[in-house]
Amino acid sequence: MAMQSGFIKRIRDIMRMDAGINGDAQRIEQMVWMLFLKVYDAKEDDWELNENNYTSIIPDECRWRNWAQPDDNGHAMTGDKLLNFVNNTLFPTLKELPVTPDTPVKKSIVKSTFEDANNYMKDGVYLRQVIDVIDEIEFDDVKESHAFGFVYEEILRGLQAAGSSGEFYTPRAVTDFMALMIQPKLGEKMADFACGTGGFITSWLGQLQKQVKDTVAQKQFDDSIYGIEKKPFPYLLCVTNMLLHDIEVPNIYHMNSLKHNLLDYTDDDKFDVILMNPPYGGHEDKSIQGFFPDDLTSSETADLFMSVIMYRLKKNGRAAVVVPDGFLFGLDNAKVAIKTKLLTEFNLHTVIRLPGSVFSPYTSISTNLLFFDNKEPSGNVWFYRVDMPSDRKHFSKTKPMELKHFDDCIAWWNDRKEIELEDGPKAKKYSPDYLLNDQGCNIDLCGYPHKEEEVLDPLDTIRNYQEKRTTLNAEIDKVLAELEALLPGGVDE
Numbered sequence: 001m002a003m004q005s006g007f008i009k010r011i012r013d014i015m016r017m018d019a020g021i022n023g024d025a026q027r028i029e030q031m032v033w034m035l036f037l038k039v040y041d042a043k044e045d046d047w048e049l050n051e052n053n054y055t056s057i058i059p060d061e062c063r064w065r066n067w068a069q070p071d072d073n074g075h076a077m078t079g080d081k082l083l084n085f086v087n088n089t090l091f092p093t094l095k096e097l098p099v100t101p102d103t104p105v106k107k108s109i110v111k112s113t114f115e116d117a118n119n120y121m122k123d124g125v126y127l128r129q130v131i132d133v134i135d136e137i138e139f140d141d142v143k144e145s146h147a148f149g150f151v152y153e154e155i156l157r158g159l160q161a162a163g164s165s166g167e168f169y170t171p172r173a174v175t176d177f178m179a180l181m182i183q184p185k186l187g188e189k190m191a192d193f194a195c196g197t198g199g200f201i202t203s204w205l206g207q208l209q210k211q212v213k214d215t216v217a218q219k220q221f222d223d224s225i226y227g228i229e230k231k232p233f234p235y236l237l238c239v240t241n242m243l244l245h246d247i248e249v250p251n252i253y254h255m256n257s258l259k260h261n262l263l264d265y266t267d268d269d270k271f272d273v274i275l276m277n278p279p280y281g282g283h284e285d286k287s288i289q290g291f292f293p294d295d296l297t298s299s300e301t302a303d304l305f306m307s308v309i310m311y312r313l314k315k316n317g318r319a320a321v322v323v324p325d326g327f328l329f330g331l332d333n334a335k336v337a338i339k340t341k342l343l344t345e346f347n348l349h350t351v352i353r354l355p356g357s358v359f360s361p362y363t364s365i366s367t368n369l370l371f372f373d374n375k376e377p378s379g380n381v382w383f384y385r386v387d388m389p390s391d392r393k394h395f396s397k398t399k400p401m402e403l404k405h406f407d408d409c410i411a412w413w414n415d416r417k418e419i420e421l422e423d424g425p426k427a428k429k430y431s432p433d434y435l436l437n438d439q440g441c442n443i444d445l446c447g448y449p450h451k452e453e454e455v456l457d458p459l460d461t462i463r464n465y466q467e468k469r470t471t472l473n474a475e476i477d478k479v480l481a482e483l484e485a486l487l488p489g490g491v492d493e
Helices: 007-015 024-050 079-095 105-114 124-135 142-161 164-168 172-182 199-211 215-222 232-244 301-311 325-329 333-344 403-413 432-438 458-486
Strands: 190-192 225-229 252-254 271-276 313-324 347-353 367-373 381-385 419-421 424-430
Touching (some): 007 024, 024 124, 079 124, 172 271, 172 313, 172 403, 199 225, 199 232, 199 271, 225 232, 271 301, 301 325, 325 367, 333 432, 381 403, 424 432
Parallel strands (some): 190 225, 225 252, 347 381
Antiparallel strands (some): 313 367, 381 424
């Protein structure tokens, strides 16, 4: 099987000889658009077999089977002829495929996938060699198709290791834990409005798959996901990921979730479950902020996504969301408004504090998991701190967090008790009233008493200090207002 022969290494070794490939990010992007066409061609074989009068949206000359694979005589395009075809026929054709609102999703994804894709290779001979390696995979072979799932995981981890591109990747242990705790049910629909490569969707499907027993259940499984991704490369990865998971009609859309008036969402736009890691550290301009009510207006991307999540969660629906520490202690107007809504209009029932190195080395920002329902507040908000395992000082690229590191948390989740340690509370419950009034919406509780010593990335350092300055300013303003209220006649400006 192709999987046994070092699939990724073989491709990497070929691409290193091509002058057009500059770094791992380009190598992975180059590999994935070819994989997409190979996978899509295999799916079309199934559709042609099982559907009457199926017609491909891809013109014949651009279908993988007709240009990438050798003809009956064993001949295949290579060299300048192949390069010219890919650059001047294949890409222009796929980027301009005729798509209307009536075009089925499984066809329209081809155009949306290629709208921002690129061919970086400059040598047609090396391009031919890469295509030949990819074409060895037999997706109609169940065992080989299953084996390739693990290879694809390696590709996603390679994306993480490619530096800045790693912003699209949430560690599998985190997505699996969140999906496990959310307890998916057949018939529910789950959404991720910044789905990246599809990590949360994959974890959701992994949990839901256990319930599939017949064709009716399979249809519910297939229809259970919805994703939006703004950036072209992770979108390409996500769509390919879904096809590999046998989701033949992946409801994954290439757009910006923030470009929609928040007040225009109807019940039809809402979901039973939302699982996601909103992009944090980014800033949005006034054109995006204008889609949000005044009290929820913010320049911070993560804050805006939190508002989208609240407005698109069905009544009695549930959500699990990754947020940075700055969201917990932040006291700017938008964060206070969001946390007030979470504590008064929703049921924020659990906050899981994660070790600072979970996302290392790609970011040093500490993160947390919020679990909440679109219900009336239950009366308690539980905080739980996941400590580093005893055999680790920190997580890293080579020794990442694993699902087993959540074992104690999972056991606690099902039998909740307050836990007091010498260094402070590890698990504790607070009333929404306490968090709102006594804490003033600073919900940075059950944190880590001893911060890991690490050299922060300069951008992360700036963001941390900006968050802390905003919080301190808000606390100072609050104290000043209280003092002024004690003075007769107030204070003249």
